[in-house]
Amino acid sequence: MIKWGIIGVGDVCEIKSGPALQNAEGSELVAVMRRTGYLAEDFAKRHGVPKWYDKVEDLINDPEINALYIATPPDGHAPYAKMVAEAGKTVYVEKPMARSHEECLTMVEACEKASVKLFVAYYRRALPNFLKIKELIDSNTIGDIRFIDIKVHKSLKPDIVGQSENLDNWRTKPDVAGAGYFYDLASHQLDYFDFLFGPVVKANGIAKNFGGLYSAEDTTLGTFEFENGVLGMGSWCFATDVDSELEKTTIYGSKGRIEFSFFTGSDVFLFQEDAKVEKFSFEMPKHIQQPLIQGMVDELNGLNNRCPSTGISGARTNKVLEEICVRVDE
Numbered sequence: 001m002i003k004w005g006i007i008g009v010g011d012v013c014e015i016k017s018g019p020a021l022q023n024a025e026g027s028e029l030v031a032v033m034r035r036t037g038y039l040a041e042d043f044a045k046r047h048g049v050p051k052w053y054d055k056v057e058d059l060i061n062d063p064e065i066n067a068l069y070i071a072t073p074p075d076g077h078a079p080y081a082k083m084v085a086e087a088g089k090t091v092y093v094e095k096p097m098a099r100s101h102e103e104c105l106t107m108v109e110a111c112e113k114a115s116v117k118l119f120v121a122y123y124r125r126a127l128p129n130f131l132k133i134k135e136l137i138d139s140n141t142i143g144d145i146r147f148i149d150i151k152v153h154k155s156l157k158p159d160i161v162g163q164s165e166n167l168d169n170w171r172t173k174p175d176v177a178g179a180g181y182f183y184d185l186a187s188h189q190l191d192y193f194d195f196l197f198g199p200v201v202k203a204n205g206i207a208k209n210f211g212g213l214y215s216a217e218d219t220t221l222g223t224f225e226f227e228n229g230v231l232g233m234g235s236w237c238f239a240t241d242v243d244s245e246l247e248k249t250t251i252y253g254s255k256g257r258i259e260f261s262f263f264t265g266s267d268v269f270l271f272q273e274d275a276k277v278e279k280f281s282f283e284m285p286k287h288i289q290q291p292l293i294q295g296m297v298d299e300l301n302g303l304n305n306r307c308p309s310t311g312i313s314g315a316r317t318n319k320v321l322e323e324i325c326v327r328v329d330e
Contacts, residue, residue: 002090002297005031005065007056007080008072009043012094017121018047020290021069027297033059056080060087067300070094073170074177078103085114090300092119092293096187097314099178101322104315111311118311119296122191125308126291129266129282133251133258134196136270142253145197150189150234152263153246154181156211156218158238160247160263161185172214178318179325180216182207182236186324189234189249189262190224191317195308197226199316205324211239222324234324 004021006013009032021029029049034040037054044052053059060068060083067090070080077098084091091111097120098104111118124130137145154160161171161181170176171184194200205222209215219237226232251258256272270278285291298305 002027002067002300003065004029004067004069005033005059005062006069006071007033007059007084008070008076009034009040010071013043013071015287017069017071017287017289017293018043020287020293022047022049023287024290024294024297026301027293030064031059031062056083060084060089066090067092074099074183075175078107081107081118082110085110085116085118088114088116090117090119091311092121092296093314094121095191095314096178096183096321097311097318099174099176101315101319104311104318108311108315117296117300119307120191120309120311120314121289121292122188122195122309122314122317123289123292124188124192124262125195126295127266127282127284127288128291129260129268129280129284130192130195132268132280132282133260136258136268137196137251141255141270142251142257142272143255144253145230146252146254147231147233148193149250149252150186150232150236151246151248152185152189152234152236152238153240153244154238155242155245156213156239172216174216177216179207179321180214180218181238182217182220182325183321185263186220186234186236187317187321190320191309191313192262193226193232194313194316194320197228197230199227200224200232200320201227203320203323205326207325207327208329209327217325217327220325224320224324 031051033053040052068084070093081091172180203224207217207220211218218239222234224232247264259269266282268280295305296307
């Protein structure tokens, strides 16, 4: 039985992940921690978690716990991961993995030194709609892949990020998040394409702040190439007018294309030569991280299933984020 503790039990833990740690087979959530103790206590009581703490050291040193989920903003990921690793316990960390590629490498090194597993919450690698896309690609349904095109065009008050009602949140503070909404959202997208096509071998980009509402960039353009030769491009703008909002990704092949959304729907659309559009619809799990968590728990329990999102792959994603998000207005 994998017995979990959560560091930083905030909003992401309410539905996406906390109950998933409880519901996965071979898994149990036994303690949560938040520096504001009454909030940790409140979460524990509402979710039926036996123990709560307001000091991270007490949680990490709880002898009943053998795995820790780090659900803090990114500035806490590297220091907490090192502490958990030194305690000899499994590390599961929210995305993006850290504020920088360098921080990611220190986390990987610490876990390797302690001989503990390191996983990252890139849960789209295990969701049914994204697995369907992988199946279509692997079966050559749209032929040889030419390139991918990612578009995330949103207004200054984006509707697809947490705490969007408060523009002064950690996601737009580079000292906390590493960059802005680009890191928060594009990390999911670029990591998923690492899952589909392998590592990116070359990436370039440019970033700028047009809106002036916060210190992070609000517009990023990038190009990248995968080790298998597939090309990609993306535009992430959080400073458009509402009427021009768009969130769509397209994979172009020699015999068709696949269109889908990462954040605003779960349908997958297949376009093929001389054929009508085929639509694949999927019901998402109530607790969106549960499929990934189940794979992680199975791996830790010695079963054949393995978690597809590791510290190694997560660090690669951070490297690409850095290479694309190059500010030109500083």
